[in-house]
Amino acid sequence: MEDKVVRFSVSLPESLLKKLDEKTLDKGYTSRSELIRDFIRELIIEEKWEKDEEVVGVLVMIYDHHRRGLSEKMLEVQHSRVHNILCTTHVHLDHDSCLETIVIKGKPDLIEEMVTKIAGLKGVKFAKLVKTALV
Template sequence: MQRLTISVEDDLAADFETLVQARGYENRSEAFRDLLRRELGQAIVEAQPDAPCVATLTYLYDHHERTTANRLADMQHDHHDLTVSTMHAHLGHHLCVETAILRGPASQVQAFAQQVLAQRGVRQGNLHLVPLDDA
């Protein structure tokens, strides 16, 4: 392990310390490592669109919207190579939440997620993508 020494403005240091405490890190080093891993992971996905990743795609949809549920299930079957698992829950009479665990090349995972989120009846959603490293 290497030791890095950095200098930052007082306001930035105070904001960072607040973040460290709010998120429950034991120390600043662990918080800094997490921030660095996140940025490096994003850089990998940008530089290597076919880098392997895992992701969760969570979205809300109206199951009474004509054919939405069937279209979403068909899309998952059509992309069975990317779709590891899904979880479905009913939030109310019309509203459902679904979370899909995805795995594959980042560009394909992102494209599939965008297709799902663009479907009529899908109200909103979010993709959380994590690049896989060699570790």
């Protein structure tokens, strides 16, 4: 679906415009418009997470695969929400550690509950949730 691009003008204090241009450069954007588009999308995603709409979360974690029972417990949590899990990736980082990503679609509460359960398991050394959504 083609989304027509519309131009509009914005009034800003000069000092704020200067900061906008600095951010545009710092973040490697080629134009102010690109930065503003991404910023608006971020706001919409944030709002979706706050308003209990359907969202997508990507959980990245590193865990000790020697920890007794950990893999089983993690799989148990995932199988209890099998319809919400879009995919998982497993990477063997070294002899002891595995990195896993789980892409979860659903309501924010459900995703956060799953992430809390998994992150709280003994042997999970790192767990971070990236919050996104269709915009």
